[in-house]
Amino acid sequence: MDDTGTRDARPGSRPLSRTSRIVVAVVACVLAAAVTFHLAMAFFHVAPSNVVSREYDDTIDDYIYPEFRQNWKLFAPEPIHINREVHARALLRDADGTAETSEWINVTAAEIEATRGHPAPSQTRNQLRKAWRTLLNSLDDDNRPRNEFGEVTADYIKRVALLRMSAELDIDMIERVQLRAVTTRVPEPEWSERSIDGEPDHRVLPWWTVREGDFPEGSTR
Numbered sequence: 001m002d003d004t005g006t007r008d009a010r011p012g013s014r015p016l017s018r019t020s021r022i023v024v025a026v027v028a029c030v031l032a033a034a035v036t037f038h039l040a041m042a043f044f045h046v047a048p049s050n051v052v053s054r055e056y057d058d059t060i061d062d063y064i065y066p067e068f069r070q071n072w073k074l075f076a077p078e079p080i081h082i083n084r085e086v087h088a089r090a091l092l093r094d095a096d097g098t099a100e101t102s103e104w105i106n107v108t109a110a111e112i113e114a115t116r117g118h119p120a121p122s123q124t125r126n127q128l129r130k131a132w133r134t135l136l137n138s139l140d141d142d143n144r145p146r147n148e149f150g151e152v153t154a155d156y157i158k159r160v161a162l163l164r165m166s167a168e169l170d171i172d173m174i175e176r177v178q179l180r181a182v183t184t185r186v187p188e189p190e191w192s193e194r195s196i197d198g199e200p201d202h203r204v205l206p207w208w209t210v211r212e213g214d215f216p217e218g219s220t221r
Helices: 018-046 051-055 057-064 107-115 124-136 148-165
Strands: 082-093 099-101 174-185 201-204
Touching: 018 051, 018 057, 051 057, 082 107, 082 124, 082 148, 107 124, 107 148, 124 148, 148 174
Parallel strands: none
Antiparallel strands: 082 099, 082 174, 174 201
């Protein structure tokens, strides 16, 4: 009402139409259902084993991985405080038989650059990181895979490295490839009394022979 007693008919004060109210209600119900579903899946993923999680284990994992994977390392007992990079170099051989070893190429940096700035980046970086950790757990004292699972993981990492190296090297000349892990500890804050070794640690693997099926799709090899 205004001062004269007439009803204020400004457009902004008009109630929603019946159709608009139905649309808002439907959208709200859909959002509520989606949030409830997500929270339920996350809960059953992290909860102790129970009847529901055992019955629908595959469905829960298919939803959670890889985008919503839960990792409690942030809380117990302290956050991971190392940086690990995977480097690769190749043995190149030209048509004359001359062999040359390339410089080390930072494969991890290439993965990070490929995802930087993307609102929905690829999970390739996490796949490489987890694959490398899996490989290290399956190596013997000579840094060679001790079982078939380790060999499959090694082949996967080799192909990822070749894919990234193809941007800088002529893959037709690659005969063998070698990888290493460079681990550097994150510097302690100024108030910390703990001292760390700032020198990077290198773990170098043996040379791996490159086969025809190891090269990226579309190469001339």
